[in-house]
Amino acid sequence: MTPIPELIARKRDGGELTAGEIDELVLGDVPDYQLAAFLMAVYFRGLSSRETFALTDAMVRSGDEIHLGAELGRRVVDKHSTGGVGDKATLAVGPVVAACGVPFGKMSGRGLGHTGGTLDKLESIPGFRVELTTDEFVAQVKEIGIAVVGQTADLVPADKKLYALRDVTATVDNVSLIAASIMSKKIASGADAIVLDVKVGDGAFMKTLADAQVLAEAMLELGRHAGRDVVCELTDMSQPLGRAVGNALEVREAVATLRGEGPHDLTQLVLESCAHLLALSDLGIDHAEGRRRAERAIADGSAVEAYERWVEAQGGNPDESALSKAPLIREVFASRNGYVQRLPALPIGIAALHLGAGRRTKDDAVDHAVGIVCRRKRGDSVEEGEPLAEIHAHDEASADAAAAAVHDAYELGDEQPGEVAIVLDTIVA
Numbered sequence: 001m002t003p004i005p006e007l008i009a010r011k012r013d014g015g016e017l018t019a020g021e022i023d024e025l026v027l028g029d030v031p032d033y034q035l036a037a038f039l040m041a042v043y044f045r046g047l048s049s050r051e052t053f054a055l056t057d058a059m060v061r062s063g064d065e066i067h068l069g070a071e072l073g074r075r076v077v078d079k080h081s082t083g084g085v086g087d088k089a090t091l092a093v094g095p096v097v098a099a100c101g102v103p104f105g106k107m108s109g110r111g112l113g114h115t116g117g118t119l120d121k122l123e124s125i126p127g128f129r130v131e132l133t134t135d136e137f138v139a140q141v142k143e144i145g146i147a148v149v150g151q152t153a154d155l156v157p158a159d160k161k162l163y164a165l166r167d168v169t170a171t172v173d174n175v176s177l178i179a180a181s182i183m184s185k186k187i188a189s190g191a192d193a194i195v196l197d198v199k200v201g202d203g204a205f206m207k208t209l210a211d212a213q214v215l216a217e218a219m220l221e222l223g224r225h226a227g228r229d230v231v232c233e234l235t236d237m238s239q240p241l242g243r244a245v246g247n248a249l250e251v252r253e254a255v256a257t258l259r260g261e262g263p264h265d266l267t268q269l270v271l272e273s274c275a276h277l278l279a280l281s282d283l284g285i286d287h288a289e290g291r292r293r294a295e296r297a298i299a300d301g302s303a304v305e306a307y308e309r310w311v312e313a314q315g316g317n318p319d320e321s322a323l324s325k326a327p328l329i330r331e332v333f334a335s336r337n338g339y340v341q342r343l344p345a346l347p348i349g350i351a352a353l354h355l356g357a358g359r360r361t362k363d364d365a366v367d368h369a370v371g372i373v374c375r376r377k378r379g380d381s382v383e384e385g386e387p388l389a390e391i392h393a394h395d396e397a398s399a400d401a402a403a404a405a406v407h408d409a410y411e412l413g414d415e416q417p418g419e420v421a422i423v424l425d426t427i428v429a
Contacts, residue, residue: 004034011041019054026058026158032165039162039171047176052218053225055176059184060226062158064134066190068105071138076103077277078191080182082206082215083117084199085349086240086374090118090148091254092262092270093277095307098145099297100274100290102281105141106148107155107189119150121254124247124323124368128316144313146306156184173205179218186228193229193280195273200424201238203345209234209424220429231276234425235269239343239378241422242266246357246371246392248323255320258303265377265422271295272423324369326392330399334382338412343377347409351402355393370394372406379417 007021017025024030025038047055068076079093094104108118108130119130132140132149140147159181166172186194196219198212199205206212216232223230235241242263244253256262257270271294278290285293297303311318352358356367373390376382389406393399 004030008034008037008041011038011045014045016048017051017054019050019057022051022054023058026055026162027062035162036165036169039166039169039177042177043171043174046174049218049221052176052180053222056180056184056187056222056226059156059158059162059180060188063156063188064152064154065188066134066138066155068103068138068141068190069192072103072142074103075192075280075282076105076141076190077193077195077281078104078106078186078189079195079197079273079277080106080186081197082182082199082204084201084237084241085203085345085352086242086245086250087197087199087237088121088242088244088250088254089197089266089269089273091121091251092257092266092303093273094146094148095258095310096270096274096294096297096303097277098310099302099306100278100283100293101145102278102283103141104146104277105137105189105191107137107151107185108148109151118148120366120368121247121250122148122314122316124251125311125316125318126322128311129314132314140313144309146310147314148310149314151185151189156188159184175211175215175218178205179215179222183219183222183226186223187226191228193277194223194231195276195280196230196232197269197273198232198234199237200234201236201345203240203349204237213425213427216427220427224429229280230429231280232427233269233272233276233423234427236265236420236422236424237345238420240345240348240374241269243374243377244371245348245352245374246355247366247368248325249371249373249392251323252320255304255307258298258307260298269422276426326369326371326394328393328395328399330391330393330403331387332389332391332403332406334376334384334386334388334410334412335407336412337383338381338414339416340376340378340380340382340388340410341413341417342411343374344409347405348372348374351405351409354405355391355398355402367394370398372402376410379419381416382412
């Protein structure tokens, strides 16, 4: 075995580590201070594609692995998003795919930052249980066709350890480390085919299309090495996705989308993601047919039925009236006539965070009822005195602060801006 300081020094100086040496670092009994030094060396020197795969593979082998396809005797699909403001697409994609007869199994996480993650949104549904055992998870995918649960403690424990160190050593934003973290969880949780939604814009981790393309390519390569079929969608996060930002509000909007009543951008993203997942399944269809089947599932009501079966299977109440509501709704009004030129996602996300819809630290509680509804978005016309947005709050002070921040976020002008497609690019391995 090579002494750990020698491995750190080699990476610090731009050298390459072998798979066995990366195993020593990830799977061995290495103290946090040495792992932190290794992560800082990686942050500045990067990892080769071989090293990135070795790191991902070691992280997968650090804990349990689920083999959903083998358990079900058919291909199981999954979707992952890098996260953004108002991103509730998974809540609609899963039921549509399940309604089309393709098993959808996802292990997800909670949010840290602007708004809640997928689990936080699901926990705004009364009674919904996100903590299932592995056996319960597999059985539900087999019987109901869909399950979305929290990541078990035994799945990729090395990622939890490394991410905690990255978080406190300013080494989070490195493409190789991001790709390894995401893909190790996707590989270990057992799906055969994965759609990765990489957000691009001010409300996303990747601010530019070029940076998002680099991350997408890295994740596609990892998926290929692991024998998974992967498609990366690079999608716009320069404004909130849909209109609702906040957990229960987003659940309502996802259900509206399943009824065919959702906002245009969210509906288009859901249909595109579903089309890719159905084309990656064992149905033997192409993307165009996958989209047609997804559209039919929404039109004939089977997508809503799949949602209701899923929620009930995990102990939740699918009745929208059971979702919590904030006691105070404050409207934000336009100060002039014109068109919405920009509605940057980040200030809307931060305003929702201050209302309580997100968390600043991992131990913060999330208020499922509060949030923001953006009634006007980029390209929409508005007259002076008409509402731009709604603030859903618990008290006057937080409502006032959020209303001021949201009002300032809207940029109005005389000319209608051109439309920006929700899907900016699609990369297939």
